[in-house]
Amino acid sequence: xxxxxxxxxxxxxxxxxxxxxxxxxxxxxxxxxxxxxxxxxxxxxxxxxxxxxxxxxxxxxxxxxxxxxxxxxxxxxxxxxxxxxxxxxxxxxxxxxxxxxxxxxxxxxxxxxxxxxxxxxxxxxxxxxxxxxxxxxxxxxxxxxxxxxxxxxxxxxxxxxxxxxxxxxxxxxxxxxxxxxxxxxxxxxxxxxxxxxxxxxxxxxxxxxxxxxxxxxxxxxxxxxxxxxxxxxxxxxxxxxxxxxxxxxxxxxxxxxxxxxxxxxxxxxxxxxxxxxxxxxxxxxxxxxxxxxxxxxxxxxxxxxxxxxxxxxxxxxxxxxxxxxxxxxxxxxxxxxxxxxxxxxxxxxxxxxxxxxxxxxxxxxxxxxxxxxxxxxxxxxxxxxxxxxxxxxxxxxxxxxxxxxxxxxxxxxxxxxxxxxxxxxxxxxxxxxxxxxxxxxxxxxxxxxxxxxxx
Numbered sequence: 429x430x431x432x433x434x435x436x437x438x439x440x441x442x443x444x445x446x447x448x449x450x451x452x453x454x455x456x457x458x459x460x461x462x463x464x465x466x467x468x469x470x471x472x473x474x475x476x477x478x479x480x481x482x483x484x485x486x487x488x489x490x491x492x493x494x495x496x497x498x499x500x501x502x503x504x505x506x507x508x509x510x511x512x513x514x515x516x517x518x519x520x521x522x523x524x525x526x527x528x529x530x531x532x533x534x535x536x537x538x539x540x541x542x543x544x545x546x547x548x549x550x551x552x553x554x555x556x557x558x559x560x561x562x563x564x565x566x567x568x569x570x571x572x573x574x575x576x577x578x579x580x581x582x583x584x585x586x587x588x589x590x591x592x593x594x595x596x597x598x599x600x601x602x603x604x605x606x607x608x609x610x611x612x613x614x615x616x617x618x619x620x621x622x623x624x625x626x627x628x629x630x631x632x633x634x635x636x637x638x639x640x641x642x643x644x645x646x647x648x649x650x651x652x653x654x655x656x657x658x659x660x661x662x663x664x665x666x667x668x669x670x671x672x673x674x675x676x677x678x679x680x681x682x683x684x685x686x687x688x689x690x691x692x693x694x695x696x697x698x699x700x701x702x703x704x705x706x707x708x709x710x711x712x713x714x715x716x717x718x719x720x721x722x723x724x725x726x727x728x729x730x731x732x733x734x735x736x737x738x739x740x741x742x743x744x745x746x747x748x749x750x751x752x753x754x755x756x757x758x759x760x761x762x763x764x765x766x767x768x769x770x771x772x773x774x775x776x777x778x779x780x781x782x783x784x785x786x787x788x789x790x791x792x793x794x795x796x797x798x799x800x801x802x803x804x805x806x807x808x809x810x811x812x813x814x815x816x817x818x819x820x821x822x823x824x825x826x827x828x829x830x831x832x833x834x835x836x837x838x839x840x841x842x843x844x845x846x847x848x849x850x851x852x853x854x855x856x857x858x859x860x861x862x863x864x865x866x867x868x869x870x871x872x873x874x875x876x877x878x879x880x881x882x883x
Contacts, residue, residue: 459780459787459788459789459870459871459872459873460494460497460498460500460787460788460789461785461786461787462481462483462492462500462779462785462786462787462788463481463483463485463490463492463500463502463785463786464784464785464786465485465784465785466483466484466485466490466785466786467483467781467786468483468484468513468514468766468781469481469482469483469514469766469767469779469781469786470482470483470514470516470517470766470767470779471517471718471766471767471768471769471777471779471788472517472518472519472524472769473519473769473771473772473777474519474520475521475772476772477771477772477773478493478494478519479493479494479769479777479788479790480492480493480494480517480519480524481500481517481767481779481786481788482505482514482517482524482526483514483786484508484512484513484514484528487507487508487509487510488504488505488506488507488508489504489505489506489507489508489512489514489526489528489539490502490503490504490505491503491505491524491526493524494788505526505539505546506539506546506548508528508530509530509531509535510531511530511531512528512529512530512531513528513529513531514526514527514528515527515528515529515536515563515564515566515669516564516565516566516669517566518566518567518568518574520568520572520573521568521571521572522540522541522571522572522573522597523540523541523572524540524541525538525539525540525541525566525568525574526538526539526540527551527564527566527576529561529563529564532560533560533561533562533617534553534555534559534560534561535550535552535553535554535555535561536550536551536552536553536561536564536576536578537549537550537551537553538551538574538576538595540574540595542599547599549595549599549601551564551576551578551593551601552578552580555580558582558583558584559580559581559582559583560580560581560583560617561578561579561580561581561617562578562579562580562581562588562616562617562618562619562620563578563617563619563620563668563669563670564576564577564578564619564620565577565578565619565620565621565622565631565632565669565670565672566622567621567622567623567624567629568624569594569624569629570624571597573594573595573596573597574593574594574595575592575593575594575595575622575624575629576592576593576594576595576622577590577591577592577593577606577620577621577622577629577631577633578590578591578593578620579591579617579618579619579620579633580617581614581616581617581618582610585610585613586610586613586614586615586637587609587610587611587613588607588610588611588612588613588614588617588618588635589605589607589608589610590605590606590607590618590620590631590633590646591603591604591605591606592604592606592622592629592631606631606646606653607646607653607655612633612635612637612642612644613635613637613638614635614636614637614665615636615637615664615665616636616665616666618633618634618635618666619633619634619666619668619669619670619684620632620633620670621669621670621671621672621682622672623672623673623674623680624674625647625674625680628647628648629648630645630646630647630680631645631646631647632644632645632646632658632670632672632680632682632699633646633670634659634666634670634682634684634686634697635665635666636663636664636665636666636686636687637665639662639663639664640660640661640662640663641659641660641661641662641663641664641665641666641686641687642657642659642660642661643657643658643659643660643666643670643682643684643697643699643707644656644657644658645658645680645682645701645705656701656705657705658680658682658699658701658705658707659697659699659705659707661697661707662688663686663687663688664686664687664688664689665686665687666684666685666686666687667684667685667686667687667694667715668684668685668715668716668717669684669716669717670682670683670684670716671683671684671716671718671719671728672719673719673721674721675721675723675725675726676721676722676723677702677723678702679700679701679702680700680701680702681698681699681700681719681721681726682698682699683696683697683698683699683710683716683719683726683728683730684696684697684716685697685714685715685716685730692713693712693713694713694714694715695709695710695711695712695713695714696709696710696711696714696716696728696730696753697709697710698710698726698728700726710728710753711728711730711732711751711753711758713732713733714730714731714732714733714751715730715731715733716728716729716730717729717730717731717764717765717766717767717768718730718752718765718766718767718768718769718779719768720768720769720770720776721770722770722774722794724754724755724756724794725754725755726754727752727753727754727768727770727776727794728752728753728754729750729751729752729765729767729768729778730750730751730753730765731748731749731750731751731764731765732748732749732751732760732877732879733746733747733748733749734746734747734749734831734860734877734879734881735831736830736831736832738881739830739831739858739859739860739881739883740858740881740883741830741831741832741858743831743832745831745832745833746831747829747830747831747860747877748763748764749862749875749877749879750762750763750764750765750780750875751765752765752768752795756794756796757798758798759795759796759797759798759799759874760798760799760874760875760876760877761778761780761872761873761874761875762780762782762862762864762873762874762875763780763781763782763787763873764780764781764782765778765779765780766779766780766781766786767779771790773792774792774793774794775790775791775792775793775794776790776791776793776794776795777789777790778790778791778795778872780873782873789870789871789872790870791867791870791872792870795872796817796818797816797817797818797819797865797867797872797874798816798817798818798874798876799814799815799816799817799824799863799864799865799874799875799876800814800815800817800876801813801814801861801862801863801876801878802814802878803861803878803880803882806851808851808853809851809852809853809854810851810852810854810882811849811850811851811852812826812838812839812849812850812851812852812861812863813847813848813849813850814847814848814849814863814876815846815847815848816843816846816847816848816865816874817846818846819843819846819865819867820843820845820846821842821843822842822843822865822866822868823840823841823842823843823865823866824840824841824843824848824863824864824865825837825839825840825841825863825864825865826838826839826840826841826848826850826852826861826862826863827861827862827863827864828852828854828856828859828860828861828882829859829860829861829862829877830858830859830860835862838850838852838854838861839852843865848863857882857883858881858882858883859881859882860877860878860879860881860882861877861878861882862875862876862877862878863875863876
């Protein structure tokens with residue numbers, strides 16, 4: 429099974445088997461374009477809250493760091509093989525560290541700042557044709573040095589091997605096997621995520637085999653490694669990356685997507701482990717892309733979708749809806765949400781991909797603006813109405829959208845006490861409605877996608 433891919437159209441494709449570092453505190457402002465003609469960027473903040481984004485454009489890997497309002501310093505880190513993508517990114521005491529994987533998931537390497545240049549360190553490569561690598565995870569220890577967890581997967585017998593790699597200040601690697609002899613078997617290469625727990629490293633590893641999807645938290649014990657099951661349930665296999673971290677209270681959180689083809693679902697799982705382990709589905713069908721861990725509990729960013737077939741259309745095109753979900757509820761943003769980060773001041777940084785560009789937004793507080801939208805058929809057309817929770821005035825733009833086609837503005841409506849309404853007389857169907865409200869202070873485009881098609 430190849431790794432999860434997200435091409436330009438952002439269709440989910442699964443194979444048959446599946447710099448100069450500048451310190452600037454983020455200020456609340458409108459959205460800022462980080463890069464054009466790039467995708468699959470990953471966001472990270474340094475200790476002072478300065479945002480950086482790692483991405484691949486063409487055959488080169490870049491890092492962009494915000495230096496002031498609407499200005500990002502872009503640095504080319506290194507050339508990379510065609511089709512490579514950023515798998516993980518972090519910024520620590522010794523600067524930024526980026527994990528890159530090539531297009532066939534058979535080589536993974538680290539790019540890190542060293543002196544006035546960049547050092548490239550190959551973590552894995554030169555593999556047999558039957559071996560693939562899982563989505564790797566990255567953490568930085570207290571000294572800012574990289575800790576990488578990844579799996580090797582055998583496509584013939586479905587055996588896996590989980591490894592942990594540490595890189596010292598001189599660039600020397602020390603590799604350690606966490607699992608051996610093929611455990612656990614999995615239909616796809618399992619993703620992995622290291623978590624720094626005190627002076628030790630724990631690793632979260634989801635897997636899928638024999639109609640069971642589960643996840644282990646591995647931890648060192650004496651001269652070996654032990655595993656705790658933090659999730660188990662029915663399904664096929666994990667999709668994409670696993671995100672994991674330690675909350676302020678010491679609780680370990682992990683979030684990932686898994687498949688449940690029988691139910692036409694790909695639920696997002698959120699697992700928690702303190703004294704005991706619990707897990708739950710928090711979204712029915714979405715790809716997990718972000719995890720923030722404030723004191724109030726985990727906030728997960730993921731992208732829900734509607735496929736062309738659900739509108740009765742041909743093709744594999746998809747409409748995406750960036751979603752953030754927490755204990756307080758869920759909200760949507762307009763675009764593919766590529767990252768969510770907790771700022772040192774308690775705010776939130778958000779990375780979106782829209783219209784061929786990577787955009788960054790900052791809110792001085794937790795995101796809380798929510799839109800709702802409903803549509804009912806009438807003799808005169810479709811009556812659309814909705815509400816913006818957290819705003820009493822301003823404008824809402826209503827779009828008609830179809831997978832694979834440019835969206836069309838149906839109306840621009842003034843809010844009246846937070847509510848909006850419109851009678852749409854368009855007969856060009858089917859389509860989806862999306863309402864977008866742009867926060868005037870932060871520029872964040874809050875949204876609501878009505879996933880039920882209008883026919």
